[in-house]
Amino acid sequence: MKSNCLFIKVLIFSTIIIAIITLNGKVSAQSVKVFQNMRYAEKPKGFEQDTSSDRLLDLYLPQVENNKSYPVLVFIHGGGFAGGDKNAKGNVLLCQKIAEKGYAVVSINYYLYLRQHKIAGASAGVNMKDAVPADGKFHPGLETAVKHAAADTEMALQWIKDNATTYKLDANRVAISGGSAGAMTALYTAYQSKQQILPIRCVVNLWGGLANTDGVNASSPAVLTFHGDQDEIINVAYAKALHQKMTAVGSSTSEMHILQNMGHAIYNYIIKSEINRIDEFLQKCMGIKPDA
Template identity: 25%
Template structure:
């Protein structure tokens, strides 16, 4: 039954498109002293209104990954990129929000206008927002009719053998198979991007105790799998011997996601992981969750029922979660408002409340 759902998901995803103080001696030889240290910020301070200019660093390489092209017989390495949006302030204590674009695991971009708008909203209020690209089916070239044993060798290093075998059993077309492989690669890349953020936290004055991860559509599917899965999941199934680019992904870093933001996604990737590895990953230590999902989402891979199913899982584990129902909205409802608030405003309220951020 799960394989049927795998086929359905793969086929339909294709359609979606610092300062210091010191003292010195007085000239009259009186006792020297050091003034009291400045108060230490316990939690990050963010602004209720747009306050800072948004500064952007684009196309930063966060890791490498393997891909195929029209002429490759073995996988080749490519650079994986992200954009960093940060405020024009001197805070050394900034929260971070990593956002993952959608695109049905067949395409998409970190510079989607709605993501850029959200990045400016958050950076102008004191966050660092990181928008990432990741490998999709665009990085995969499969010749139709290729024998299964050749496919296993062709995609070695891009996905684990057991994932490839499971995909071959659950799809009917080459495109569906490529999407199935891309789902794994996207997860590996998103985790690598988050480890890069931790490794480079000092560069952008990020407090890694305040990490939010979010995404839309395929990005929401990837967000859920990132926040719920263990650090080693979607990472250690491939060895460095099979994928030498893993050595570029800050494997020594760890992270702790505090909040997840989900726009019109699903739980499918964790279900597939359970199918392949027999592991149910949800537990009571999972990150808190904000969801926004339209009741008229006609994409069968991301129906509104996926959000209510996730809410049920979270409620059963007594983990705080919020589902904002976008009445009458379809897939990709970026312009939705509820109670006069848009998505950025709703997620802002959720994050500052649940992470106990100081708002000025």
């Protein structure tokens, strides 16, 4: 009899805890629904066999029982504009973890310009392994690759706008993020593209960079930057230059975290240790109450 009573008490306690978690908008991994390979724009011509360059997205939706729309994070994978895919393990785990915090995550594939155009000297590794360029310019091939990726990102923003009602997406609370080449694309879209499809509330910059920060001003969205101090592909100087400009224009919400003794593409660390910090930053920028 005592064991039955104990079991009932444990069951009731567990139910209460689950209810509290659900009310707070924090959901379990089992409560995230993923819609895979949704087309956000017409397939690029000539790349029928290259799905990594196709305009497809995965939509991660937290399954919380309420009538609220989900704030949105767009995630853009890395790969030097020559490789990478939204289906890579680190990308999937990161998107899953952020969706568990109550966000709709839109993870995109996009046109990989440098996969289709082999241009000597155009890689991020060649252009960005040292200091930020004094003339504020990358190799023309790299600049073209960023612009192509940003153009596809804008198409994904249009998809979000067009499908907001269907998937309960809050088109007024959209952030943008990416790793490496994806972060370069996110930064370009937020600060240099002048897109007006949707307002970008903030940026999560994972070891990316800009050739120059001329587009950053007092009205620019805040940025949360993570960058390893031992990064040999995109120099940590890019993180410092961006944060210096953010500070100069008065962006008190922006943060920079230099990760000691770490290199490039450290997704495992971010997934293990920094999801809560990302969540707190997004809440702050989007005006989300912790219990919303």
